[in-house]
Amino acid sequence: MKREVLNKPNQLISIISKDDITTTQRKAYNIFLKHAQHKVKFENYEGNTFKISHFDLHKSSNIKNKNIDYVYKEELKNLMSTTVEIVDKDNPNYWEAFTLLSYIRRDQNYYYYELNQAILSALKNQTFFTPLNLVMINSLSSQYSIIFYELAIRYKKYKIPKMSIEEVRSLTHTEDEYNRFYDFRRRVLDTACEEISEKTDIILSYKTEKKGRRIAFIDFEIEQKEEISVELEAKVEEKKEYSTDILELFKLLPKAEQVESNKRELDRLLKGHSLRYLKADIEYTKKSQPDNFMGFLKASCKNGHYSSAELEKKERKKELAKKREKAERKRKELEERIEKKARKKALEKYEKLSEEELEQYNQEYERVAKFVPETMRPPKKDYIIGALEDQFKEEIRELAIIVDD
Structure with a gap:
């Protein structure tokens, strides 16, 4: 090696x-x-x-x-x-x-x-x-990974002393960066621990300790890997090709979470969970705004998906919307058939009107003419056919209701 x-x-x-x-x-x-x-x-x-x-x-x-x-x-x-x-x-x-x-x-x-x-x-x-293995150090792409790896190797046989947040910030030169602890955790601590654990001969993790309501200390833990392959030790930063589903999920993550290591996490999660539920869990996690975004997301997947109730509500809403859309489509189709049939019957009826019936419609048209200007009213024949059409529409609708009942 x-x-x-x-x-x-x-x-x-x-x-x-x-x-x-x-x-x-x-x-x-x-x-x-x-x-x-x-x-x-x-x-x-x-x-x-x-x-x-x-x-x-x-x-x-x-x-x-x-x-x-x-x-x-x-x-x-x-x-x-x-x-x-x-x-x-x-x-x-x-x-x-x-x-x-x-x-x-x-x-x-x-x-x-x-x-x-x-x-x-x-x-x-x-x-x-x-003693530092330079091959491993040179495979690390984050400056924070190098800092914490060197620190971990120094205390490998013992334990890294518990450090205050101020000491860790001073060590990483981030006193004026990542003011929110959430951002500091994700961009500094998690990024370094994940890269070190993946690429080197140790697994580095940490716990936080509060003083009152404020997170005040970081307690690092080192675990020695049993074996490490030559490929892992000499590995340099490589760009892995991911599926379109992984890239789609990655784009849904908050900007602060869009780091290369999270593509690998999503790849692992997608092997055991559906794309639909992962999308919903990501949206649910964004709304919840936890300190550890990916930790919360993985816990959600492990515990049956926190978003499942919300997803089921959305599914029910979609189903209801589909039913309403289908009912509206059927109503329009029926209305078109009614109008077509009523028009046909009205034309047939007009040709068969008796002189007495025709006179009644003429008188009705004359009454309307007194109130409606000539430019705004239809010709007499069209008016009569329209009136007949309205009558047939009502009759056909009533028959349709009876048939449905």
Whole structure:
């Protein structure tokens, strides 16, 4: 099994810097440390400036970007201005600070970089260090995943100390982001734990602890996987092809939930539940606005679908609407038949009217003519046929009602 191990000094694990450290910077810096550690420990190198080919750095840190040279130039330059401060909690009178890189240069196909003496001593002596599998770290795409994975490996044999929300935010540099805990949980904690659990040799989870009504602490739990395949260890971020049903469900999720790992969750859920119920459960979960959206959705599926009553109501409404639509369609069809039949009978009756009957209709027409202008009234023949048609309509309707009864 391929392993690229960096024995990283503990003071560089979970560092609290004044500036945010990006995913690219974390991966590249780990490669710098690994390369320097090999030189000082196994080649007895005495200097503090190191040389690494740009190809090895780009390949080893698994960064994919069309403008990779530009990205690296900006990211690596910024490592020189990233200040790290270490404070001894047991000794408030002691502290130290340093920059991650004191010098960086790109010349042709090589990078030249300089580390300060404190870091070099830690790399060489390895008094307090954490062995990190760089292949696994480089398969992680979220900077929060890298932070928590390094932290978890440091405390792998023990337990990660319970941390306050403020400490976790400081560690992840999210003091001014994701003000709602719901967003912080989804975009930072859940994203990291899910990716770490999927791609590395450990399963990372957490519990929250309240102080009063406020969530105040995060308690992480580490579980070692029994086996991990070469494919999983060397795995890089891959785009899996999903069915149209999965993509349709994914689009229904709130924007904050539209992360790649949730496509996999939906894929698993769809294997045991119908598309119709999953759609309804997603809508129900959105209305409920739980802290843990996907957790609530999975619980709904497991417990018989919280949306089932609502879905049944909708189904009943649809059924009633269909029945009303069918009844209206039948009514219109019947009315058309009645009008057609009444028209036919009226025309036949008009031809057979006696002189006496015709005179009665003429007199009625003359009475109407006194009140209705000529431009607004129909010709006499049309008026009489229309009157006959109305009579036949009523008769036919009454017969239709009797037949239905």
